[in-house]
Amino acid sequence: MAIRFHRDDVKVKEKTPLYQGFLSVYRYSLQHRLFSGDWSPVIDRELMERGHAVVVIPYDPVTDELVVVEQFRVGALEDENGPWLFEFVAGMFDADESAEEVATRELEEEAGLTAKRLIYATSYYSSPGGTDEKLTIYIAEVDSKSAADFGGLPEEDEDIRVHVIPRDKVIAMLEREEINNAASVIGLQWLQLHHDKVFSDLE
Numbered sequence: 001m002a003i004r005f006h007r008d009d010v011k012v013k014e015k016t017p018l019y020q021g022f023l024s025v026y027r028y029s030l031q032h033r034l035f036s037g038d039w040s041p042v043i044d045r046e047l048m049e050r051g052h053a054v055v056v057i058p059y060d061p062v063t064d065e066l067v068v069v070e071q072f073r074v075g076a077l078e079d080e081n082g083p084w085l086f087e088f089v090a091g092m093f094d095a096d097e098s099a100e101e102v103a104t105r106e107l108e109e110e111a112g113l114t115a116k117r118l119i120y121a122t123s124y125y126s127s128p129g130g131t132d133e134k135l136t137i138y139i140a141e142v143d144s145k146s147a148a149d150f151g152g153l154p155e156e157d158e159d160i161r162v163h164v165i166p167r168d169k170v171i172a173m174l175e176r177e178e179i180n181n182a183a184s185v186i187g188l189q190w191l192q193l194h195h196d197k198v199f200s201d202l203e
Helices: 099-111 167-175 182-198
Strands: 010-020 024-032 043-049 053-060 065-072 084-087 089-092 117-125 134-141 160-166
Touching: 053 099, 053 182, 065 099, 065 167, 084 182, 089 099, 099 117, 099 134, 099 160, 117 182, 134 182, 160 167, 167 182
Parallel strands: 053 134
Antiparallel strands: 010 024, 024 043, 053 065, 053 089, 065 084, 065 160, 117 134
C-alpha cells in the first residue's frame, strides 16, 4: 500500500494576512512532499479561513416531513432565481462548542426546534483548494408541528423563513435544482440512502 502523507509533510514558511473581516484571507508560502519523495519548490496559496460549521437537517419521521429554511445568500446574487435559497439549519462553531452543541443551538435559533435525537451523517471540506471550512452534517429527529414560522437572530442579520415540506416534495425540489447548495444536496442524498436503516424502528 502506498505511503500516506501527513501534516509533517508540509513546511509552512510564511503566513501573511491579506484581509481580516467577516471572512479572513491569508497567503501561505509553503512546501509539501511530492509523490516522488522530494519536496516541492516554495509555492504561494491564498486561503480563506472561514472556520468550521454544522448543518442540521430537521426531519419528522412520523409525518415524513422536512423542515427547510429560506434565507438570503450573497454568494447567489447572480442566480437566475435570485439569492434567497432553500437550505437547512446551519451555523458556525463558537468558542469550545461541540458539533452537537452547535446543532442544538442553531435548531432553536433558526427553526424553533428541539431534537429528539441527533444522527451523525457525514463531514467534508467544502472547497479545500481555497478555504479551510469543514462541515459536519446531522439529521435531527424533530416534531415538525413545533417548527417556528420565522427564525434567525436580528443581531446576526439573519432573516429566515421556515417551511415544513413532505420529504418527497423536497426531493423533487432537489431534482429541479431548487435546492442547489452543497450541504443541503449532500445531506439529502445521505438521508435518502440511509433513511430505511436509520428509521427502521418507526416502521
